[in-house]
Amino acid sequence: xxxxxxxxxxxxxxxxxxxxxxxxxxxxxxxxxxxxxxxxxxxxxxxxxxxxxxxxxxxxxxxxxxxxxxxxxxxxxxxxxxxxxxxxxxxxxxxxxxxxxxxxxxxxxxxxxxxxxxxxxxxxxxxxxxxxxxxxxxxxxxxxxxxxxxxxxxxxxxxxxxxxxxxxxxxxxxxxxxxxxxxxxxxxxxxxxxxxxxxxxxxxxxxxxxxxxxxxxxxxxxxxxxxxxxxxxxxxxxxxxxxxxxxxxxx
Amino acid sequence: xxxxxxxxxxxxxxxxxxxxxxxxxxxxxxxxxxxxxxxxxxxxxxxxxxxxxxxxxxxxxxxxxxxxxxxxxxxxxxxxxxxxxxxxxxxxxxxxxxxxxxxxxxxxxxxxxxxxxxxxxxxxxxxxxxxxxxxxxxxxxxxxxxxxxxxxxxxxxxxxxxxxxxxxxxxxxxxxxxxxxxxxxxxxxxxxxxxxxxxxxxxxxxxxxxxxxxxxxxxxxxxxxxxxxxxxxxxxxxxxxxxxxxxxxxxxxxxxxxxxxxxxxxxxxxxxxxxxxxxxxxxxxxxxxxxxxx
Amino acid sequence: xxxxxxxxxxxxxxxxxxxxxxxxxxxxxxxxxxxxxxxxxxxxxxxxxxxxxxxxxxxxxxxxxxxxxxxxxxxxxxxxxxxxxxxxxxxxxxxxxxxxxxxxxxxxxxxxxxxxxxxxxxxxxxxxxxxxxxxxxxxxxxxxxxxxxxxxxxxxxxxxxxxxxxxxxxxxxxxxxxxxxxxxxxxxxxxxxxxxxxxxxxxxxxxxxxxxxxxxxxxxxxxxxxxxxxxxxxxxxxxxxxxxxxxxxxxxxxxxxxxxxxxxxxxxxxxxxxxxxxxxxxxxxxxxxxxxxxxxx
Numbered sequence: 158x159x160x161x162x163x164x165x166x167x168x169x170x171x172x173x174x175x176x177x178x179x180x181x182x183x184x185x186x187x188x189x190x191x192x193x194x195x196x197x198x199x200x201x202x203x204x205x206x207x208x209x210x211x212x213x214x215x216x217x218x219x220x221x222x223x224x225x226x227x228x229x230x231x232x233x234x235x236x237x238x239x240x241x242x243x244x245x246x247x248x249x250x251x252x253x254x255x256x257x258x259x260x261x262x263x264x265x266x267x268x269x270x271x272x273x274x275x276x277x278x279x280x281x282x283x284x285x286x287x288x289x290x291x292x293x294x295x296x297x298x299x300x301x302x303x304x305x306x307x308x309x310x311x312x313x314x315x316x317x318x319x320x321x322x323x324x325x326x327x328x329x330x331x332x333x334x335x336x337x338x339x340x341x342x343x344x345x346x347x348x349x350x351x352x353x354x355x356x357x358x359x360x361x362x363x364x365x366x367x368x369x370x371x372x373x374x375x376x377x378x379x380x381x382x383x384x385x386x387x388x389x390x391x392x393x394x395x396x397x398x399x400x401x402x403x404x405x406x407x408x
Numbered sequence: 409x410x411x412x413x414x415x416x417x418x419x420x421x422x423x424x425x426x427x428x429x430x431x432x433x434x435x436x437x438x439x440x441x442x443x444x445x446x447x448x449x450x451x452x453x454x455x456x457x458x459x460x461x462x463x464x465x466x467x468x469x470x471x472x473x474x475x476x477x478x479x480x481x482x483x484x485x486x487x488x489x490x491x492x493x494x495x496x497x498x499x500x501x502x503x504x505x506x507x508x509x510x511x512x513x514x515x516x517x518x519x520x521x522x523x524x525x526x527x528x529x530x531x532x533x534x535x536x537x538x539x540x541x542x543x544x545x546x547x548x549x550x551x552x553x554x555x556x557x558x559x560x561x562x563x564x565x566x567x568x569x570x571x572x573x574x575x576x577x578x579x580x581x582x583x584x585x586x587x588x589x590x591x592x593x594x595x596x597x598x599x600x601x602x603x604x605x606x607x608x609x610x611x612x613x614x615x616x617x618x619x620x621x622x623x624x625x626x627x628x629x630x631x632x633x634x635x636x637x638x639x640x641x642x643x644x645x646x647x648x649x650x651x652x653x654x655x656x657x658x659x660x661x662x663x664x665x666x667x668x669x670x671x672x673x674x675x676x677x678x679x680x681x682x683x684x685x686x687x688x689x690x691x692x693x694x695x696x697x698x699x700x701x702x
Numbered sequence: 703x704x705x706x707x708x709x710x711x712x713x714x715x716x717x718x719x720x721x722x723x724x725x726x727x728x729x730x731x732x733x734x735x736x737x738x739x740x741x742x743x744x745x746x747x748x749x750x751x752x753x754x755x756x757x758x759x760x761x762x763x764x765x766x767x768x769x770x771x772x773x774x775x776x777x778x779x780x781x782x783x784x785x786x787x788x789x790x791x792x793x794x795x796x797x798x799x800x801x802x803x804x805x806x807x808x809x810x811x812x813x814x815x816x817x818x819x820x821x822x823x824x825x826x827x828x829x830x831x832x833x834x835x836x837x838x839x840x841x842x843x844x845x846x847x848x849x850x851x852x853x854x855x856x857x858x859x860x861x862x863x864x865x866x867x868x869x870x871x872x873x874x875x876x877x878x879x880x881x882x883x884x885x886x887x888x889x890x891x892x893x894x895x896x897x898x899x900x901x902x903x904x905x906x907x908x909x910x911x912x913x914x915x916x917x918x919x920x921x922x923x924x925x926x927x928x929x930x931x932x933x934x935x936x937x938x939x940x941x942x943x944x945x946x947x948x949x950x951x952x953x954x955x956x957x958x959x960x961x962x963x964x965x966x967x968x969x970x971x972x973x974x975x976x977x978x979x980x981x982x983x984x985x986x987x988x989x990x991x992x993x994x995x996x997x998x999x
Binding site: 210212215240241243244245247248250252254255256257258266267270271314317318321 | 882904
Binding site for chain 2: 710713714717718720721722723724725726727728729731732734735738739741742792793794796797799800801804805813815816817818819820822823824825826827829830831833834835861864865868890892893894895915918919921922923924925928929949952953956957962970971974977978981982984985986988989
């Protein structure tokens with residue numbers, strides 16, 4: 158079976174003023190696979206993720222060098238509008254960040270601004286179903302999203318991203334603010350979503366990477382130490398630093 | 409599965425164009441402020457051209473605009489500000505220290521706090537009527553400098569309290585703990601730790617409050633500051649006038665020459681205010697720098 | 703040792719009492735305002751019926767036959783303040799959106815001081831500007847305009863309020879967590895969409911509060927209207943007409959020589975009481991809303 162690369166990171170450098178955060182990253186994200194980016198805090202993993210949909214543009218003082226190819230096109234080319242990339246590549250954040258609007262309006266937000274031509278309520282229902290939230294909220298779609306629990310809010314944020322039918326979904330430590338049960342729900346959901354889209358998940362949690370990811374990239378101090386199939390990396394790491402990290406010697 | 413490109417028509421180009429247009433609209437709302445400020449300054453300068461000279465600063469008001477000056481108004485303004493400051497500053501800082509350092513969180517405290525915020529929003533003319541009733545009549549101070557100063561003091565009291573509170577609140581709690589750990593009493597801690605480090609913030613608030621008081625006209629009208637003053641006030645109980653009142657008097661006359669000396673008075677007033685505000689901004693910048701170092 | 707500790711304790715207690723007294727002055731001021739306003743207002747209502755005051759449509763306390771219906775003063779005040787808000791609300795909000803969402807740091811550092819200077823200009827100067835600059839322009843466009851008119855005073859008052867609305871609304875917008883902006887950008891929103899679909903709705907209570915506080919300030923503003931809007935109490939909605947506001951009436955009587963205890967003198971207190979109650983209510987609502995949204999985030 159051949160692997161199709163949907164995002165290719167090529168010699169990516171990022172610096173904040175004179176502090177180098179990413180130093181020459183090369184990485185391929187494979188289609189319909191789950192890729193975990195793991196590493197200790199401050200290693201640059203969130204920055205790497207934010208480079209994949211140009212959310213990095215919003216960080217003040219960040220300078221990006223190198224390329225990120227999405228379907229073969231460099232998303233940092235001047236003729237590309239970042240909004241267009243973000244429309245195609247969804248993102249879910251560390252802390253659940255629903256809008257202070259109703260559950261329905263949260264999911265409908267993306268389709269509305271991007272001119273959805275179909276039946277909006279059907280799309281909202283479908284997205285909530287895919288996020289495994291429909292049964293819990295179908296009777297209170299017009300309640301404020303803040304009435305939901307933390308885990309439900311995070312699944313709502315996933316549904317909100319899914320409503321745009323993205324090809325890729327970027328998850329930035331999506332479970333770091335959640336309790337173990339909610340974490341389990343979200344991880345289960347991620348595994349299900351793999352069938353229809355490509356997922357990149359940032360985590361500092363080694364077990365989480367082992368549980369959900371097909372491929373894992375290990376990042377340390379802005380450098381990509383090792384990348385490969387998760388099962389292989391966790392059994393026979395090639396690099397000593399990877400071994401130290403997964404055996405808990407630091408991080 | 410829905411195909412994204414079939415079911416969505418983002419129309420990003422149009423949306424980004426709208427974004428750019430509105431960015432300019434939002435910016436021009438700010439530029440309008442700049443334009444108005446420029447127009448106002450140019451207008452006042454042009455109107456006062458040739459009228460603002462040493463004679464204007466050093467003369468008494470007169471029926472003849474070319475002989476009229478603002479000397480008693482300048483003295484009145486300075487005296488009034490001294491009374492206002494002497495009255496309002498200790499009271500304001502004292503109240504702020506009590507509210508921040510002593511008062512326990514309670515219903516009563518929150519009522520006092522809301523009361524202070526609301527005092528800041530009461531129209532200044534109402535303060536004038538308060539001053540007229542309480543100071544001029546009940547306390548029988550007459551239409552005097554003292555009555556005016558006390559009235560103005562009450563007017564700026566809430567501003568001083570609120571800014572002093574903010575400055576005191578910005579002093580790190582750990583500094584207080586350090587002082588207590590060295591055996592200092594509460595008052596010693598406030599006096600030697602809290603107040604000195606809050607001082608720049610408190611001073612900024614005082615200057616801003618006083619510069620508001622310098623420009624206030626309305627509260628002094630009921631006190632009766634609008635008089636044709638021919639002497640410089642010599643005691644707390646003398647009648648007085650101040651710059652804004654003098655400017656008002658001249659502006660409300662229809663003759664162009666009086667408008668011109670009103671404009672000259674405005675220039676003097678604005679220069680004084682600009683000076684005070686620059687000091688406040690300098691203080692604030694220094695202060696902000698210090699807090700960041702901590 | 704014990705002795706000096708006792709002395710120290712007494713001093714500590716003494717200081718606390720002094721400071722508590724300072725804090726209580728603010729309460730005394732409020733009581734003073736209420737008592738002084740309502741004492742004379744009570745006297746006013748011994749001579750004029752409450753019904754006439756609130757329902758009468760003529761206000762002529764200085765001529766005979768004297769009428770004491772406050773409606774014309776309220777109408778004059780409303781006319782000017784509504785014009786001021788039409789100017790200040792959209793411009794102040796637009797200014798706040800630019801400062802909070804669009805402005806690069808450098809531009810912000812240029813704009814903020816200009817707004818602070820505008821906010822610090824005394825109202826008497828704005829009054830001069832209205833009368834000698836804005837009014838002639840209006841009269842050039844609409845020759846039938848009175849020398850004293852509500853429009854000129856309203857426009858200039860609106861400009862005066864822009865910094866206030868801008869700064870309070872900006873505070874409300876910067877209090878909106880960045881995570882909400884990120885969520886919208888991640889869905890492909892433009893900056894404009896982030897501003898009006900996410901930030902403004904989330905900050906709406908603070909924005910409304912800024913409008914209410916500005917409105918209250920406009921109602922109490924005195925010198926601009928005294929100089930530029932005129933002194934003819936009139937029930938009119940014509941902005942080019944001369945009117946009189948509540949505040950301008952107070953000034954008019956205070957400048958004259960209505961003797962203490964006369965009905966004209968007392969009428970000032972009645973008008974000032976209305977002014978006080980209206981502005982106080984608006985301020986209470988405004989600060990209540992501000993406090994509430996501060997609790998949300």
